[in-house]
Amino acid sequence: MNKLEQSQTPLLSRLMEYAQSGVTPFHMPGHKMGKGAPDQWKEFVGKNVLSIDITEVLGTDDLHEPYDVIKEAQILAAQAFGADETYFLVNGTTCGIQAMIMACCAPDDKIAIPRNAHRSIIGGIILSGAYPVYLDPEVDDTLGIALGITVDTVKQVLDDYPDCKAVLLINPTFHGIASSLKDIVDLAHKREVLVLVDEAHGPHLSFHSQLPISAMASGADACAQSSHKLLGSLTQTSLLHVQGAYIDRERLRAMLRLVQSTSPSYILMASLDAARHQMVQEGKAILQRTIDLAERTREEINRIPGLCCMGQEMIKKPSVAALDPTKLLITVKNLGFTGYQADRILREDYQIQMELADVMNILAMITIGDGIEDVQRLVEALRDLANKNIYKKADDNKGYLKLPSTPLLKIMPREAYLRETAFCKLEEARGKISGELVAPYPPGIPVICPGEEISGEIVDYLLEVRASGIHVQGPADVSLQRIKVIE
Numbered sequence: 001m002n003k004l005e006q007s008q009t010p011l012l013s014r015l016m017e018y019a020q021s022g023v024t025p026f027h028m029p030g031h032k033m034g035k036g037a038p039d040q041w042k043e044f045v046g047k048n049v050l051s052i053d054i055t056e057v058l059g060t061d062d063l064h065e066p067y068d069v070i071k072e073a074q075i076l077a078a079q080a081f082g083a084d085e086t087y088f089l090v091n092g093t094t095c096g097i098q099a100m101i102m103a104c105c106a107p108d109d110k111i112a113i114p115r116n117a118h119r120s121i122i123g124g125i126i127l128s129g130a131y132p133v134y135l136d137p138e139v140d141d142t143l144g145i146a147l148g149i150t151v152d153t154v155k156q157v158l159d160d161y162p163d164c165k166a167v168l169l170i171n172p173t174f175h176g177i178a179s180s181l182k183d184i185v186d187l188a189h190k191r192e193v194l195v196l197v198d199e200a201h202g203p204h205l206s207f208h209s210q211l212p213i214s215a216m217a218s219g220a221d222a223c224a225q226s227s228h229k230l231l232g233s234l235t236q237t238s239l240l241h242v243q244g245a246y247i248d249r250e251r252l253r254a255m256l257r258l259v260q261s262t263s264p265s266y267i268l269m270a271s272l273d274a275a276r277h278q279m280v281q282e283g284k285a286i287l288q289r290t291i292d293l294a295e296r297t298r299e300e301i302n303r304i305p306g307l308c309c310m311g312q313e314m315i316k317k318p319s320v321a322a323l324d325p326t327k328l329l330i331t332v333k334n335l336g337f338t339g340y341q342a343d344r345i346l347r348e349d350y351q352i353q354m355e356l357a358d359v360m361n362i363l364a365m366i367t368i369g370d371g372i373e374d375v376q377r378l379v380e381a382l383r384d385l386a387n388k389n390i391y392k393k394a395d396d397n398k399g400y401l402k403l404p405s406t407p408l409l410k411i412m413p414r415e416a417y418l419r420e421t422a423f424c425k426l427e428e429a430r431g432k433i434s435g436e437l438v439a440p441y442p443p444g445i446p447v448i449c450p451g452e453e454i455s456g457e458i459v460d461y462l463l464e465v466r467a468s469g470i471h472v473q474g475p476a477d478v479s480l481q482r483i484k485v486i487e
């Protein structure tokens with residue numbers, strides 16, 4: 001293998017060479033490097049993109065058995081992100097999380113996961129057959145969001161379940177909240193428990209010291225990062241990093257082969273190569289600009305009467321070790337709007353699209369792609385929203401309801417997911433076993449997961465959720481008239 005430099009983009013460069021080589025392709029994909037692509041599509045996306053949409057041929061390597069330019073690009077990514085080994089993912093962090101869990105847990109092995117786990121983690125539990133034990137996050141009642149997980153919570157769960165194989169943490173959360181990851185890694189490793197990290201919202205962490213510490217720098221065994229969410233790569237691209245000797249890498253690679261396509265997109269993979277190159281060359285500077293932009297915007301928003309944008313004061317909370325300043329969680333409840341209403345007004349009247357809305361808040365992500373004029377538009381629109389007061393206000397700004405206690409796990413999630421289910425009227429579901437996950441938003445914590453017993457308390461809670469019109473994620477019937485139960 002050639003000597004590798006971070007100034008290189010081995011995969012992207014090889015694809016460009018191939019596209020310009022004058023080769024006659026008798027291989028996939030069918031559009032033959034753009035020649036057969038539909039005109040409208042070709043004109044819009046451009047010829048260059050289509051010319052590198054190729055497949056495994058001589059010189060373009062193989063994602064599943066890399067030996068050439070993909071291997072080189074992955075080595076450069078591992079160096080850049082502080083990992084021992086890195087794997088390119090073309091099915092998002094979702095498949096990275098699933099592979100990590102399947103690599104570490106055989107059926108019935110215990111794994112500690114946050115109760116506010118993203119559905120990809122629940123997917124990993126279902127696929128692996130692992131036994132989930134839950135870490136309850138701290139909840140902020142005034143913002144209606146889940147915060148981090150304290151070291152004490154992890155310790156308690158590991159004391160209660162000494163046979164836990166792994167702990168899986170989120171670093172940071174969608175809202176930018178980071179737990180004391182390093183302390184948790186130290187605690188888990190002392191007990192020979194693996195630490196896996198859902199770092200979907202943290203691909204930028206290793207490139208700036210004002211951001212929360214990354215999973216790799218904390219000593220975690222593996223993490224999956226959505227490069228597409230915050231860096232310059234294309235949607236669906238993520239990275240899976242591993243370090244140390246605890247993870248069985250051969251098993252991990254086998255799991256990746258299971259959850260990734262045998263026809264991975266070279267456009268996607270090349271964008272990962274380019275995004276790594278960009279972060280190494282200019283990451284610190286562009287992140288500095290991004291952080292400064294976000295902090296200035298936060299200050300301006302906090303000066304608007306009726307609005308509040310959480311910031312570093314959150315670090316006083318027991319479960320919050322650090323906050324990603326590039327996430328702007330704007331609490332609008334004091335204007336008399338729900339976050340959903342504010343989100344809609346911003347889109348329809350101001351052409352501004354937020355990342356997320358819930359009962360009390362809207363969330364703006366400030367990334368390396370934003371400029372001063374973008375945030376000014378947001379601040380001006382928010383000022384208008386607060387001043388004009390011409391909109392119909394929320395009739396009732398209830399906030400969110402206090403969560404019921406975590407239910408009993410009666411059947412393993414995998415079995416519950418695969419068993420026959422039937423709809424049951426919510427009012428009649430007490431004592432039945434849930435066939436699905438139901439997570440009201442906020443705070444995005446599932447009240448019930450597949451295989452858990454639906455208690456009377458949960459039925460009452462969900463009836464209130466239904467009456468308040470709070471959004472729910474997960475169930476087949478989001479109106480919550482019915483819930484899927486195990487037959």
Ligand SMILES: Cc1ncc(COP(=O)(O)O)c(C=O)c1O
Nearest residue numbers: 091092093094118120198200226
């Ligand atoms: C916390 C968290 N984990 C994992 C994922 C899955 O990431 P991806 O969309 O890259 O598959 C998401 C996606 O939104 C997420 O928010």
